[in-house]
Amino acid sequence: MYISTLNYLNTLVNKLSTKNFIYILILCSLFSSGLKAQTARDLLQKSANPEQVKERLLPKEQWLKYPAYTDRQGWDNFTGEAKASLIKNGEQYLNYEWKVIKATEYLEYERSGSRAAMEAPNGANNTALSSLVFAELAEGKGRFMDQIINGVWYNCNLPSWAISAHLSGLQLRKRALPDPKDNVIELVSGDMGAFLSWTYYFFHDEFDKVDTIISSRLKENIQTRILVPYMQRNDYWWQASKPGAFVNNWNPWCNSNVLLCFLLMEENRDKLADAVYKTMRSVDQFINYTKEDGACEEGSSYWGHAAGKMYDYLQVLSYATGGKISIFDKPIIKNMGNYIAYSYVGNGWVVNFADASARNDGDPGLVFRYGKAIHSESMEHFAAYLLHRKENFDVQKSSSRDFFRTLENLSIYKELVQTQPSLPSFSSVWYPQTEVCYMKNKAGYFFAAKGGYNNESHNHNDAGTFSLYIDTLPFFIDAGVGTYTRQTFSSDRYKIWTMQSNYHNLPMVNGQPQPFGKDYKASNASFQEKKKTFSLDIAAAYGKDAAVKAWLRKYTLGDDKLVIEDNYQLAASKEANIINFMTWAQPDISKDGVVVLIKDNKQVRLAYDAAQFTASVETVPLPDKRLSNVWGDQIYRLSLKAKKLSLKGKYKFIISKQ
Structure with missing residues (x-):
């Protein structure tokens, strides 16, 4: 299966201070280059100019399809079988003690690099409020209202809705303690702005029965923290206001939240139209950045925050204009959706290059709704497969503080349950611009490999690596990434072992791993569908000290084996080549060859x-829970060290079932 082609070149600054915001946003993505000289698609701007946006926007009473809070029969029908679980979730928080976030918990990010000190109490409060709000919408008896008011009041008193790790980069003062005068729109503050806008929409009349100051203060907070700064500022990096500016998943994520805030809160039609069009110009930059093949270079477990958030944005925009501004028919939008279905191996395992995790069952509702929007039956059936894997699936918990996704997932839940579950059927998928290749055979092999370059979004130095799953079990793996800390988003990122090429399924040449940077890349990546062969030259992915003139790697998937062939030429041979393989199972090397x-x-x-190599095994302990939750206490690095130095040579490895 071929995905349509288009060529990109990438540029971006390389050396910046860790306290410089631009560097933090590069690493927070991580790492994505600005694009060079591609003709802008600008699909949204071409679909409607500013005047047409104003004409097509509907009053929210016409496009919002959800029942009013007082419509009890409507909510009973809307929540259906989920009603009981929604109420049960909220009951856990009837006596919840709202957690104070201390100044030192913000500062801990600067002091030790820990994000959790601040994010844990903040996340607990957000989860509590989300559960309480949906419990009250489902039950409608006022039993949760006091605690909802407490949560709203608590949020109105917070100095910022943003998290410490993002404040340190986005605030003008570059510190982790929030400055109430510097309103920052980022992932979490945007989420809370949208969530509280929905809370205002459904409950402001009920709040007024208690005290009008609740609604007025909430409205003022949303205005001050989201609406005003978005329109006044063009310097949030994720807005991508300048041509060729850096852009990644933050763009659709933040813009989808901002769009909802304006649609729910802004009463002035002219101001609303201006804001909507500004978000359209911004989201166009994300779509322009994405390669035509639609692959998510951040890895499949980031899809929900990248293409998935773009879908949220496009769906809200379509709703708000009665379908008159919609680009779901565009090939790139379809490719971006289908990517998530093709990247699923089975039984919870997914292809996981870059910072993505190897385990991810995703959000069935999101996948289903995206599939319906682009008329992809593969996505719809895949979503049903994901749903059937989840015991006692909880619609609200699956979306957490994402109010819109929870509402939308409730709206399609009955249809999703009735859909036949299945995984996509394919023998190969080739993403020629992203240089990612998947191949399967009837013997249960699922092969995934990548070319690319070492400055991609959420980058690992991994040009040319592969993963191999047999009967859905990962045998040759990509470890993924550990818990995010300040180091993950700093100039010390590549001191972390998970980021290094020598802890991927790649050669070390003359003792050298691949370095970070846009110039270190694969070349001549190609896929031959009939031969089921993916090949590329990874010489340019190594630095000068590696002295590599050519390193042609070819992967061929046969009916009962995977064959890996390396054909290399060196300018100098200083140290023995080492071919590394990362494995989940402990390698038994007791027999030569x-x-x-x-x-x-x-x-x-x-x-x-065995005449060429000596085998050794390193146990790699996994004390980090983000890794151990996937792989257990350890994984292994199998190293095959060449016995002879040579300026040129050929290696061959055959992987097969026993």
Whole structure:
């Protein structure tokens, strides 16, 4: 299966201070280059000019399809089988003690690099408020209203809705303690702005029965923290206000929240139209940045925050204009959606390049709704598969503080339940611009490999690496990334082992791993569908000290094996080449020329030329929970060290079931 082609070149600054915001946003993505000289698609701007936007915007009473709070029969029908679980979730917080976020918990990000000190209490409060609001909407008896008011009042008294890790980069003062005079719109503050706008929409009349100051203060907060700064400022990096500016998943994520805030709160039609068009110009930059093949270079577990958030934005815009501003028929939008279905291996395992996790069952409702919007039956059936994997699926918990997704997931839940579950059927998928290749065979092999370059979004230095799953079990793996800390988003990022090429399925050449930077990349990546072969030259992914003239790597998936062939030429041979393989199962290297891997009663062997290599195994402990939750206490690095120095040569490895 081929995805349509388009060529990109990438540029971006490389050396910036860790306290410089631009560097933080590069690493927060991580790492994505600005695009060079691509003809802008500008699909949204071409679909409507400013005057047409104003003409097509509907009053919210016409486009909002959800029942009013007082419509009890409407909410009973709307929540259906989910009503009981929504109420139960809220009951856990009837006596909740709202957590104070201390100044030192903000400062902990600067002091130790920990994000959790501030994010844990903030997240707990947001979860409590979300659960209380949906419990009250479902039940409608006022039982949760006092605690909702407490949560709203608490948020109105917070100095910022943003988290410490983002404040330190986005605030003018570059510190983690919030400055109430510097309103920052980022992922969490945007989420809370949208959530509280929905809360105002559904409950402001009920709040007024208690005290009118509640609604007025809430409205003022949304105005001051979201609406005014968005229109006054063009310097939030994620707005991508300048041509060729850096852009990543923050763009659709923040813009979808801002759009909802304006649609729910702004009463002046001229101001509303101006704001909507400004978001359209901004989101166009994200779509312009994305390669035509639609692959998510941040990895499949980031899809929900990238293409998924773009979908949220486009769906809200379509609703608010009665479908008159809609680009769901565009090929790139369809490619971006289908990518998530093709990247799923099975039983919770997904292809996971960059910072993505190897385990991810995603949001079935989001996948289903995106599939319906682009008329993709593959996505719809895949969403049903995801749903059937989840026991006691909780619609509200799956979306957390994302009010819109919870509402939308409730609206399609019955239809989703009735959809036949299945995984997409394909033998190969090739993303020629992103240089990602998937291949499957009837023997249960699922192969994934990438070319690309070492400055991609959420980058790892991994040009040319691969993963291999057999009967949906990962045998040759990409470890993913540990818990985010300040180091993850700093100039020390590549001191973390998970980011380094020598902890991916790649060669170390002359003792050198791949370095970080846009110039370190694969070349001549190609896929031959009939031969089921993916090949590329990874020489340019290594620095000068590696002295690589050519390193041609070819992957061929046969009916019962994967063959890896390396053909190299060096300008100098200083140290023995080492071919590294990361594995989940502990490698048994007791027999020369054969490595045996056993996991869950499945056995796989890797055959190599014992005359060429000496095998060794390193146990890699995983004390970090983000990694151990996926892989357990450890994974392994199998290293095949060349016995002879040579300026040129060929290696061959055969992986097969036992």
